[in-house]
Amino acid sequence: MAASPLSGAAGWESRREARWHRHGERLGAVLPLPSVLIAGVLACHRSAECLARGQTLYRPRVSSRATVACPGCGGPFPNIVGPIHSYVPSSPGCWNTLGEVQADEIRRFGYDPAHGLVVDAYMAQHPGDGTDRRDRQSVFVHLIGLCVRLEQHTSYHLVPDLFQRVLQQRSDFPVLSRSHGPGLLTVVHMVGASDSPEYERRAREWGNAVWESWSGEHERIRRALHATTQTP
Numbered sequence: 001m002a003a004s005p006l007s008g009a010a011g012w013e014s015r016r017e018a019r020w021h022r023h024g025e026r027l028g029a030v031l032p033l034p035s036v037l038i039a040g041v042l043a044c045h046r047s048a049e050c051l052a053r054g055q056t057l058y059r060p061r062v063s064s065r066a067t068v069a070c071p072g073c074g075g076p077f078p079n080i081v082g083p084i085h086s087y088v089p090s091s092p093g094c095w096n097t098l099g100e101v102q103a104d105e106i107r108r109f110g111y112d113p114a115h116g117l118v119v120d121a122y123m124a125q126h127p128g129d130g131t132d133r134r135d136r137q138s139v140f141v142h143l144i145g146l147c148v149r150l151e152q153h154t155s156y157h158l159v160p161d162l163f164q165r166v167l168q169q170r171s172d173f174p175v176l177s178r179s180h181g182p183g184l185l186t187v188v189h190m191v192g193a194s195d196s197p198e199y200e201r202r203a204r205e206w207g208n209a210v211w212e213s214w215s216g217e218h219e220r221i222r223r224a225l226h227a228t229t230q231t232p
Contacts (some may be wrong), residue, residue, distance in 0.1 A: 070094035072126030075186035087135045088126045094187065098122055101190045109196045113156045114203035118190060120145035121207040124214065125182050130175030140173040141166060143221045144228075146211045150204065151222075165228050179216040183209035 067076040070091040077093030084095045105112050123142040128135030141163055148154040148162060185206045193199035214221075 068093065070126075070186070073182045073186045075188060085126075087128055087132045088123060088138065089128055090126050094126075097191070098187050101187055104191075105199065109199060112196055112199060114196075114200040116145060116156050116159055117149050117200075117203040117207050118187075120149070121203065121210045122187055125186070125210045127176070127178070133172065136173040136175055137167070139176055140221075140224075143176070143211070143214055143217065144225055146207050147218075147221050147225055150207055150211055152225075162225075162228065166224065169228060174220075176214065176217045176220070178213050181213060183213040185209040 066079060068079040068091055069075070070077055070093070072088070072090045073094060075094065077091050077097060080092050080096065082092035082096055084090055084092055088095075090098075101118065102115075105115060105118070120142040123138050124146060127139045130136050144162065144166055145159055148159060149156070154162070183206075187206075189202050189206045190199070193202050211218075
């Protein structure tokens with residue numbers, strides 16, 4: 001009897017892709033975000049799910065040098081050959097470390113309240129040069145996320161709606177400039193947290209370091225946040 005087109009490893013891959021596609025449709029229905037943001041969320045879910053299963057989306061290949069500095073956060077990471085985000089400048093080793101951190105979070109804590117803070121810190125710490133609109137939007141929105149979580153202590157489950165309102169009110173986003181360096185902490189700070197409270201504490205420490213590195217843009221972000229929250 002002929003094998004089913006959805007049998008074996010290829011069939012498992014097809015079923016998994018279909019599941020991710022359905023997840024994207026549900027996400028779009030609940031949070032009607034631009035497709036680029038939904039794609040970014042699904043990329044994180046895809047990477048984290050594979051790593052949690054003990055799999056990888058690619059086979060890391062270590063280059064001759066042991067470590068290389070990430071162009072976004074400046075931290076030293078394994079000098080592997082692998083994928084990176086399309087508009088978030090990072091080294092493959094740094095991007096892979098984020099995937100490992102999120103996989104560990106999902107495996108041990110589920111969808112932790114600090115999850116969004118981790119994403120905000122990472123994305124704001126890896127800005128592009130501003131030529132890509134998606135890059136400008138990413139930095140602006142994730143700095144909004146850091147501001148509301150760290151300064152206003154907004155509950156994590158209210159942040160997606162706030163992001164949506166920011167995106168609805170703006171057709172474009174300014175190029176922002178860091179005041180000094182990328183901050184003293186990187187995603188490595190999240191590795192090895194013993195439990196959920198420590199994971200959140202580390203996320204806040206990292207988020208604060210990143211937020212302070214953008215101190216020259218704080219007032220602009222606060223004004224944008226105030227305008228968003230005052231709009232009916």
